[in-house]
Amino acid sequence: MRLRIELRARAAGVVGWDYRYALAAWVYGLLRRIEPAYAEFLHQHGYALDARRRTRLFTLSFRVPTAQPSPEGLVVRPGTRAEMLLSSPVQESFLKPVVEAIITYSRLELVVPPHRAVWQVEAVEAMPPPFLGEVVTAQLLSPVVVSVPGAVHPQYLYALDDRVPMQLRQNALKKYRALTGCDAPGDIRFTVDRAYVEQQGGEYSRRITSLHRIKVGTREETAIRAFRAPIHIQGDRRIIAVLYDCGIGEKNSMGFGCWQPLPAERIGSPPASD
Secondary structure (H helix, E strand, O other): OEEEEEEEEOOOEEEEOOOHHHHHHHHHHHHHHHOHHHHHHHHHOOEEOOOOOEEOOOEEEEEOOOOEEOOOEEEEOOOOEEEEEEEOOOHHHHHHHHHHHHHHOOEEEEEEOOEEEEEEEEEEEEEOOOOOOOEEEEEEOOOEEOEEOOOOOOEEOOOOOOOHHHHHHHHHHHHHHHHHOOOOOOOEEEEEOHHHHHHOOOOOOOOOEEEEEEOOOOOOOEEEEEEOOOEEEEEOHHHHHHHHHHOOOEOHHHOOOOEEEOOHHHOOOOOOOO
16 A cells, blocks of 8 residues: 655755655654554564565655755755655554554654755545556666675665566565565566666666665764666566565665556656655
């Protein structure tokens, strides 16, 4: 299930480029007000993918279409509109409490030192689920993170790395099991749109690859590399539906891997900015 949250800037401000951690923290804060035990479980533990990795089974994206980009972030004025999408297959323990909390606590403060932007929630609505067949092209609403273990830190992969399709497949199958407790009923395959990547200047282009920081200003500050390009998916539609709710790839709860099915006639067009 996916929620669309409309917001309005309460004052002038700047949304720092590395806003994703602050946005996720807001979601956790809302959840703690209604379901503190589940919020604690989700934040501290989450659902096991394997012996090393866990997932929170939600993803999000954030767009400010009329904001003015600057080196520091998105400059907003009073009244500027924004849209947040929040998706999860967990409705009773996660989405419903978040909506309940928003009704009472409808203020969002995004702080990415030294910048700050304050928003008022104007509306929340459940989006109708899209039709998802066995062949889908995913338009990324937020960049995708894919990594393999490194000697000390994870090695983040570029869009056209040969390992990306297999890593996405393994991640998807593990998410299905984490959610349902059962092995996936079928298989799934991924292909990054190579023609699009090359059209945009290649996998090292800033139009494709981006660097993001999370936990900015803390001892746990971390840099993450992600990419954005259409991804062709083929497989069992039940697995694809889980990915629509949970996100593609890693770090979904930090605002990565949110997507929507892309109509065939729009394949190759620039993706929406977040």
